[in-house]
Amino acid sequence: MLRFYVWLYVAFLYAPIAVITLFSFHSSPSLTFPFEGVSLRWYEKIFSDTTFMTSLQNSLIVGASTALVTTVLGSLTALGLARLKGRIQTFFGLLAFGPVALPGLFLGIALVMLFSQMGLQRSLLTVTIAHVLFTLPFFIEAVRSRIEYFDLSLEEAARDLGATPMQAFRLVTLPIIGPTIGGAAILSFALSFDEFIITVFVSGNDTTLPLTIWSMMRRAVSPDINAASVISLGLSIGVILIGGLLVWYQRRTALNARARDTQA
Amino acid sequence: MLKSSRREAMGLALATPSFLFLLIFFIVPTLLLFVCSFWLAQSFRLIPAFTFDNYTRALSAGGFYALTWNALKNGLCTAVLTVGLSFPAAYFIVYRTRGNLLFYLILVSWFSSYLVRIYAWRVILGSNGLINTTLMQLGLISEPLEVLLFSPFATILTLTHIMLPFGLLLLVSALRDVKTDYIEAARDLGASQIEVLTKVILPMCYKGVVGAFMFTFVISAGDFVTPQLLGGRDGMTTGILIANQFRTAGNWPFGAAMAFLMLAAFLIVYLAFVRLLDLLRLAPGRRFHD
Numbered sequence: 001m002l003r004f005y006v007w008l009y010v011a012f013l014y015a016p017i018a019v020i021t022l023f024s025f026h027s028s029p030s031l032t033f034p035f036e037g038v039s040l041r042w043y044e045k046i047f048s049d050t051t052f053m054t055s056l057q058n059s060l061i062v063g064a065s066t067a068l069v070t071t072v073l074g075s076l077t078a079l080g081l082a083r084l085k086g087r088i089q090t091f092f093g094l095l096a097f098g099p100v101a102l103p104g105l106f107l108g109i110a111l112v113m114l115f116s117q118m119g120l121q122r123s124l125l126t127v128t129i130a131h132v133l134f135t136l137p138f139f140i141e142a143v144r145s146r147i148e149y150f151d152l153s154l155e156e157a158a159r160d161l162g163a164t165p166m167q168a169f170r171l172v173t174l175p176i177i178g179p180t181i182g183g184a185a186i187l188s189f190a191l192s193f194d195e196f197i198i199t200v201f202v203s204g205n206d207t208t209l210p211l212t213i214w215s216m217m218r219r220a221v222s223p224d225i226n227a228a229s230v231i232s233l234g235l236s237i238g239v240i241l242i243g244g245l246l247v248w249y250q251r252r253t254a255l256n257a258r259a260r261d262t263q264a
Numbered sequence: 265m266l267k268s269s270r271r272e273a274m275g276l277a278l279a280t281p282s283f284l285f286l287l288i289f290f291i292v293p294t295l296l297l298f299v300c301s302f303w304l305a306q307s308f309r310l311i312p313a314f315t316f317d318n319y320t321r322a323l324s325a326g327g328f329y330a331l332t333w334n335a336l337k338n339g340l341c342t343a344v345l346t347v348g349l350s351f352p353a354a355y356f357i358v359y360r361t362r363g364n365l366l367f368y369l370i371l372v373s374w375f376s377s378y379l380v381r382i383y384a385w386r387v388i389l390g391s392n393g394l395i396n397t398t399l400m401q402l403g404l405i406s407e408p409l410e411v412l413l414f415s416p417f418a419t420i421l422t423l424t425h426i427m428l429p430f431g432l433l434l435l436v437s438a439l440r441d442v443k444t445d446y447i448e449a450a451r452d453l454g455a456s457q458i459e460v461l462t463k464v465i466l467p468m469c470y471k472g473v474v475g476a477f478m479f480t481f482v483i484s485a486g487d488f489v490t491p492q493l494l495g496g497r498d499g500m501t502t503g504i505l506i507a508n509q510f511r512t513a514g515n516w517p518f519g520a521a522m523a524f525l526m527l528a529a530f531l532i533v534y535l536a537f538v539r540l541l542d543l544l545r546l547a548p549g550r551r552f553h554d
Contacts, residue, residue: 002352002355002356002360003356003360005352005353005356006352006353006356006357006366009349009350009353009370009428010366010369010370012425012428013370013373013425013428013429014373016381016384016385016388016425017373017376017380017381017384019384019387019388019394020380020383020384020387023387031387031392031393031394032392032393032394032397032398033394033397033398033401072281073281073282073285074282076278076279076281076282077278077279077281077282079275079278080274080275080276080277080278080279080280080282081275081279082275083271083272083274083275083278084272084275084276084279085272088276092279092283095283095286095290095291096282096286098286098290099286099290101479101482102482102486102527103482103483103485103486103487103503103526104483104486104487105486105487105488105503105506105507105523106297106486106523106527107290107293108507108510109297109506109507109510109516109519109520109523110293110294110296110297111289111293112510113293113296113297113300113516113520114289114292114293114296117296129289130289132285132289133285133286133289133290136282136285136286140282152271190375194375194377194378194379196378196379196489197378197487197488197489200489200507200511201507201510201511210377210378210379213377213379213380213383214379214489217379217382217383217386217493225383226387229377229379229380229383229384232377232380233376233377233380236375236376236377237372237375237376240372240375241372244368
């Protein structure tokens with residue numbers, strides 16, 4: 001019974017995505033059954049659309065920059081939180097979680113207000129700042145549980161044996177937390193790639209992919225939105241799958257290596 | 265002693281860059297927005313002042329209550345559906361499966377772009393959409409059902425679809441803390457399935473349930489894109505009104521005041537929800553006093 005329910009739940013989650021994907025290959029503009037034939041015409045159309053291609057490029061740039069900045073800030077914070085205790089840790093944990101506890105709308109209007117008071121022109125830079133703010137809490141949350149298990153005395157042992165702080169980090173800490181950080185960096189990219197609600201307020205003339213899909217949706221129901229949607233879906237799901245596989249693979253090789261070492 | 269204080273100093277140093285980032289781009293903008301809610305706007309220019317006009321203007325307009333109610337209704341319905349539908353699935357994943365494949369399959373759908381999902385539901389629910397044309401081809405209806413799209417129903421359905429995977433994630437991580445030992449112990453002592461659920465599982469994963477409910481509620485009640493694209497005329501919410509102040513109409517202080525009123529409404533819902541769980545004796549700490 002419960003098993004059947006869960007598969008129904010999964011079907012409900014994927015049905016709309018399946019419908020869009022199916023009709024993106026439809027040879028006629030109609031979005032209803034019967035299905036008349038398969039064609040790639042909507043993909044050809046969307047790939048020759050310069051607005052779409054530019055916004056795709058912008059999204060990739062913003063996603064990569066966001067992932068980079070969030071990874072640096074987030075890893076430092078997570079490593080810092082592992083060293084802190086009591087009230088300071090609680091306070092900082094709450095502060096770092098704050099941005100996702102509020103609706104995106106609120107962050108969007110607060111940031112647009114700040115940027116206008118600072119005299120900062122809206123651009124891909126302001127979009128990236130907003131995305132870092134939005135992805136940082138997820139990053140810290142994803143990395144934190146792993147870092148809490150990390151034994152700080154390992155690092156200190158390396159220091160006592162004469163390693164510099166950088167060496168201790170590179171040779172001891174990084175190999176242990178690296179895969180988790182990599183996975184969280186990919187998570188940040190995917191979150192940034194799909195972000196729309198905050199972006200709508202803080203973007204200037206350069207648009208990102210969700211903004212382009214939004215303006216396509218507002219114009220008319222044209223079947224090339226299906227193709228654009230599938231490209232967007234495919235990229236974010238693909239990135240997440242690759243990230244997941246990488247983390248899984250690294251963990252497995254690490255476990256195998258450890259098993260081999262203990263046997264020897 | 266020396267080592268531990270050096271460790272703390274290092275911890276503070278490592279956390280400083282993020283703290284500065286959050287200070288400049290989270291705390292300062294929030295305070296600025298609050299200050300600005302007491303300012304005035306004249307022909308797109310902000311005039312620093314200290315007046316409650318924006319708040320009284322919002323609170324004295326009858327429409328504001330109706331739109332806030334719509335937003336709260338969207339949020340409450342979505343949160344109830346998300347937690348209600350995800351809880352059995354989370355239970356199944358935690359206690360009935362070994363691998364994580366099913367869990368990951370559900371999580372991956374979280375990354376199927378927010379806007380694309382809104383668009384997909386528009387295609388499915390529209391008057392020329394999949395459901396209507398199929399029903400008409402089957403001869404079950406003669407006219408397309410207009411209520412499917414551009415109604416609060418469409419908004420809530422889509423928001424639930426968007427929130428389900430994340431709600432599930434929070435519930436699964438909460439349930440993982442409730443070890444099977446406790447459940448088996450309760451069963452051995454003669455508790456029924458229902459009693460195990462209400463007296464053991466729910467109180468033990470209380471924080472996760474409250475977290476999943478509130479997170480879903482805040483995101484969906486504050487969402488303005490879904491109701492704008494799918495909600496129709498009756499589905500207008502405070503969120504849309506606030507977004508419009510910042511995007512088209514241009515009275516920022518008025519928008520800021522409405523945003524803080526919206527947050528206040530969210531806070532009231534939170535307190536009411538916690539009180540409700542307390543009264544239903546599902547909160548921890550209560551169950552021992554029966």
